[in-house]
Amino acid sequence: MDEKKLEKKKKGGLSTESYKGVRDFYPEDMFVQNHIFEVMRYSAESFGFVEYGASLLEPTALYESKTGEEIVNEQTYTFTDRGGRSVTLRPEMTPTVARMVAAKRRELAFPLRWYSLPNVFRYERPQRGRLREHWQLNVDIFGAEGIPAEVEIIVCAYQTMLNFGAKETDFEIRLSYAGLLSAVLKDTLTLSDGDTKKLTRIIDSIGKVSDTDIRKRAEEILGKEKQVHFEKLIEGGNFDAHVAHRPEFKHAHEVMKTLRTIGIAETAITFEPFLVRGFDYYTGLIFEIFDTSAYNTRALFGGGRYDNLLDIFDSPTIPAVGFGMGDVTIRDFLETHDLIPSYESPTDLLLSTVDSQTVSYAQALAQRLRKEGIAVAVNLDDARVGSQLTVAGKQGIRFAICIGEREVATKKYTIKNLETKKETGLKENGIAEFIFNSEL
Amino acid sequence: MDEKKLEKKKKGGLSTESYKGVRDFYPEDMFVQNHIFEVMRYSAESFGFVEYGASLLEPTALYESKTGEEIVNEQTYTFTDRGGRSVTLRPEMTPTVARMVAAKRRELAFPLRWYSLPNVFRYERPQRGRLREHWQLNVDIFGAEGIPAEVEIIVCAYQTMLNFGAKETDFEIRLSYAGLLSAVLKDTLTLSDGDTKKLTRIIDSIGKVSDTDIRKRAEEILGKEKQVHFEKLIEGGNFDAHVAHRPEFKHAHEVMKTLRTIGIAETAITFEPFLVRGFDYYTGLIFEIFDTSAYNTRALFGGGRYDNLLDIFDSPTIPAVGFGMGDVTIRDFLETHDLIPSYESPTDLLLSTVDSQTVSYAQALAQRLRKEGIAVAVNLDDARVGSQLTVAGKQGIRFAICIGEREVATKKYTIKNLETKKETGLKENGIAEFIFNSEL
Numbered sequence: 052m053d054e055k056k057l058e059k060k061k062k063g064g065l066s067t068e069s070y071k072g073v074r075d076f077y078p079e080d081m082f083v084q085n086h087i088f089e090v091m092r093y094s095a096e097s098f099g100f101v102e103y104g105a106s107l108l109e110p111t112a113l114y115e116s117k118t119g120e121e122i123v124n125e126q127t128y129t130f131t132d133r134g135g136r137s138v139t140l141r142p143e144m145t146p147t148v149a150r151m152v153a154a155k156r157r158e159l160a161f162p163l164r165w166y167s168l169p170n171v172f173r174y175e176r177p178q179r180g181r182l183r184e185h186w187q188l189n190v191d192i193f194g195a196e197g198i199p200a201e202v203e204i205i206v207c208a209y210q211t212m213l214n215f216g217a218k219e220t221d222f223e224i225r226l227s228y229a230g231l232l233s234a235v236l237k238d239t240l241t242l243s244d245g246d247t248k249k250l251t252r253i254i255d256s257i258g259k260v261s262d263t264d265i266r267k268r269a270e271e272i273l274g275k276e277k278q279v280h281f282e283k284l285i286e287g288g289n290f291d292a293h294v295a296h297r298p299e300f301k302h303a304h305e306v307m308k309t310l311r312t313i314g315i316a317e318t319a320i321t322f323e324p325f326l327v328r329g330f331d332y333y334t335g336l337i338f339e340i341f342d343t344s345a346y347n348t349r350a351l352f353g354g355g356r357y358d359n360l361l362d363i364f365d366s367p368t369i370p371a372v373g374f375g376m377g378d379v380t381i382r383d384f385l386e387t388h389d390l391i392p393s394y395e396s397p398t399d400l401l402l403s404t405v406d407s408q409t410v411s412y413a414q415a416l417a418q419r420l421r422k423e424g425i426a427v428a429v430n431l432d433d434a435r436v437g438s439q440l441t442v443a444g445k446q447g448i449r450f451a452i453c454i455g456e457r458e459v460a461t462k463k464y465t466i467k468n469l470e471t472k473k474e475t476g477l478k479e480n481g482i483a484e485f486i487f488n489s490e491l
Numbered sequence: 492m493d494e495k496k497l498e499k500k501k502k503g504g505l506s507t508e509s510y511k512g513v514r515d516f517y518p519e520d521m522f523v524q525n526h527i528f529e530v531m532r533y534s535a536e537s538f539g540f541v542e543y544g545a546s547l548l549e550p551t552a553l554y555e556s557k558t559g560e561e562i563v564n565e566q567t568y569t570f571t572d573r574g575g576r577s578v579t580l581r582p583e584m585t586p587t588v589a590r591m592v593a594a595k596r597r598e599l600a601f602p603l604r605w606y607s608l609p610n611v612f613r614y615e616r617p618q619r620g621r622l623r624e625h626w627q628l629n630v631d632i633f634g635a636e637g638i639p640a641e642v643e644i645i646v647c648a649y650q651t652m653l654n655f656g657a658k659e660t661d662f663e664i665r666l667s668y669a670g671l672l673s674a675v676l677k678d679t680l681t682l683s684d685g686d687t688k689k690l691t692r693i694i695d696s697i698g699k700v701s702d703t704d705i706r707k708r709a710e711e712i713l714g715k716e717k718q719v720h721f722e723k724l725i726e727g728g729n730f731d732a733h734v735a736h737r738p739e740f741k742h743a744h745e746v747m748k749t750l751r752t753i754g755i756a757e758t759a760i761t762f763e764p765f766l767v768r769g770f771d772y773y774t775g776l777i778f779e780i781f782d783t784s785a786y787n788t789r790a791l792f793g794g795g796r797y798d799n800l801l802d803i804f805d806s807p808t809i810p811a812v813g814f815g816m817g818d819v820t821i822r823d824f825l826e827t828h829d830l831i832p833s834y835e836s837p838t839d840l841l842l843s844t845v846d847s848q849t850v851s852y853a854q855a856l857a858q859r860l861r862k863e864g865i866a867v868a869v870n871l872d873d874a875r876v877g878s879q880l881t882v883a884g885k886q887g888i889r890f891a892i893c894i895g896e897r898e899v900a901t902k903k904y905t906i907k908n909l910e911t912k913k914e915t916g917l918k919e920n921g922i923a924e925f926i927f928n929s930e931l
């Protein structure tokens with residue numbers, strides 16, 4: 052790699068590398084990406100969600116309240132445009148959809164079931180599962196309070212996993228309630244709001260950094276005495292005793308019970324009081340989906356209820372609940388569980404040409420076949436027929452017909468299956484049918 | 492609008508407006524956008540093109556050579572990231588695809604037929620047909636010299652128009668050859684390279700600004716004497732006499748002849764020596780598609796041959812030809828010609844609920860129906876049934892089944908067509924079939 056770079060530098064040519072932390076999608080990669088988008092789209096639509104979209108450029112002010120502070124200050128792509136406006140590349144979709152709903156709240160027929168497939172941006176060190184640009188299925192219900200909407204969102208997340216080919220036991224669902232962890236920490240350890248917040252972030256990093264590190268960072272905030280108290284509090288099932296009487300706990304368990312009654316049978320559903328979501332706008336039930344393989348201990352994705360986000364637009368309160376599922380973590384999950392489909396070309400047929408005299412004949416034939424619904428590529432250069440078929444095979448095209456003088460004269464063709472090498476004689480009016488039938 | 496803004500300011504809430512010059516896509520708009528993407532995708536794939544993609548973030552250096560100067564200097568979104576790198580939001584896709592092809596030129600099986608549907612960005616004053624962000628079908632062939640590849644690209648552009656529902660006479664194709672206009676101007680009027688370039692830009696604005704303006708701007712460059720010569724040169728068919736003997740002219744006419752032989756019958760195909768493309772990288776045949784209605788005199792879209800672009804990466808020369816078709820101008824065209832399809836919801840069925848007791852029953856039923864391929868929304872709040880059906884009707888959902896105590900007890904359902912109001916009695920195992928059949 053370094054040698055290559057050096058070579059380029061010597062010659063003075065531009066680098067062919069993409070910008071750091073983003074991806075180029077060559078056709079094979081794009082095929083996988085489109086598979087992921089299709090499953091996401093199908094899943095959301097099967098639950099009655101309809102698609103919306105927006106630009107990734109947003110006024111920076113949209114992110115200056117209600118979102119996690121860390122994200123606004125250090126992790127966004129923010130710049131000033133030539134007109135002096137501060138612009139941010141959206142780090143997530145929720146503020147955008149809240150803005151759109153608030154803008155047309157008088158015209159829209161609630162409840163809304165909306166989904167989108169936006170790309171979102173974070174300025175952070177690229178690492179496994181974390182890139183500077185990724186795509187994210189966003190699914191949200193606006194205008195429905197209470198448990199049924201929360202259940203619907205979680206079932207949709209669950210079903211999306213199954214639609215990707217995951218088994219029920221490949222993943223689990225963990226639930227909690229926004230603010231519950233903070234409230235218990237604050238009350239039990241008598242902490243300030245600031246220290247409570249710091250401590251929840253430390254708890255969020257359990258399992259991601261070493262226990263020694265956790266202990267050290269907690270002690271910095273709590274001091275020796277409270278640290279002992281804290282360690283006992285989060286040990287084993289001790290914490291549950293502090294929350295079991297609280298309404299948030301009961302609410303979460305009601306959701307868990309309903310998930311079972313409407314058909315989630317084998318997927319583990321657990322109450323996880325240490326669950327922390329990255330954004331501050333959650334107001335109720337929160338959940339995350341985890342891979343059950345030991346391979347990945349981070350959450351795959353999650354969501355929850357955020358009833359007050361529209362208040363920043365001075366809109367009347369509109370209850371909201373949703374989830375966001377990123378393509379990078381899902382792709383890693385699919386790879387781990389061997390669920391990535393193998394590449395299939397969308398091209399049915401190559402019309403190979405013996406010499407340049409027959410190319411325009413082939414182009415006219417291709418036009419007629421396309422009208423019957425066949426995807427046809429035509430050879431356009433002077434390569435030998437053997438080489439044309441080799442390239443077509445590499446590109447995953449399934450059939451080829453070679454057009455030479457004889458074919459032009461007789462209008463009879465030989466179609467070749469590039470995988471099996473089997474050849475079949477056909478007239479023009481049999482080509483489309485032959486290809487359609489071979490797909491069965 | 493101003494009153495609304497004032498109201499918001501008074502209250503102190505965040506504005507719900509999007510960033511200037513970009514679009515929010517509410518579900519009805521997204522439906523049209525998806526229709527446009529689907530037609531573009533289908534058209535490209537029916538010609539054997541396969542999809543690729545890339546991030547919109549690119550190193551700025553990618554745009555500092557070979558692209559139109561105007562675009563690099565004044566019209567891009569360029570900023571410095573937190574790591575000190577200069578980043579540009581891609582103003583077009585061609586440099587990106589050239590970068591990707593150059594990066595893997597040793598592994599890729601040429602010729603490549605590639606397409607993409609990227610969004611691209613320009614910092615300019617928003618106006619009809621020109622926004623700061625738009626999407627663009629990019630279709631390119633890499634590794635094929637000569638007329639057949641140029642013909643294939645133009646036929647693909649033509650067929651894409653037909654696939655949108657355009658009649659052959661709704662648009663026309665104009666061809667020329669990169670550098671031909673400049674060469675003739677330079678030779679005939681003995682101009683410097685700089686003045687030649689300025690003059691071609693003035694010619695490009697004929698029909699867009701007033702004739703007086705054109706005359707004034709040309710005189711500034713040419714002086715009185717040459718100006719007279721110039722006006723005669725571009726008058727009527729005079730210019731053609733200066734180009735008829737040139738190989739570029741013959742090449743373009745060969746392309747025009749071939750387009751006729753392979754099936755373009757009624758669409759006007761003309762040689763247009765004053766055609767100027769916005770980028771400097773074109774090296775051969777260029778073309779543009781124009782609306783034949785008087786309504787729109789600007790080009791809808793265009794493309795051409797650019798054989799040397801990969802040289803900037805010190806790659807061996809790889810011949811290339813392609814076109815880019817923007818969603819905004821196409822959407823305007825479709826509106827003008829009444830070719831925008833009306834909204835259809837992807838949701839087949841609403842399960843309406845009489846009270847909160849029946850919601851989880853409905854959710855379980857919905858899950859079973861989804862497994863049969865039906866897109867089902869479930870009512871999630873306490874609204875009255877009449878109001879639930881009104882909202883579903885507004886959202887374009889076609890059928891509803893109301894779930895009450897009786898339905899839970901008898902497992903017999905009444906499905907209502909929300910448009911015709913017709914009701915039909917069904918058992919659970921008849922619902923999916925009923926909906927599928929009603930789509931025929």
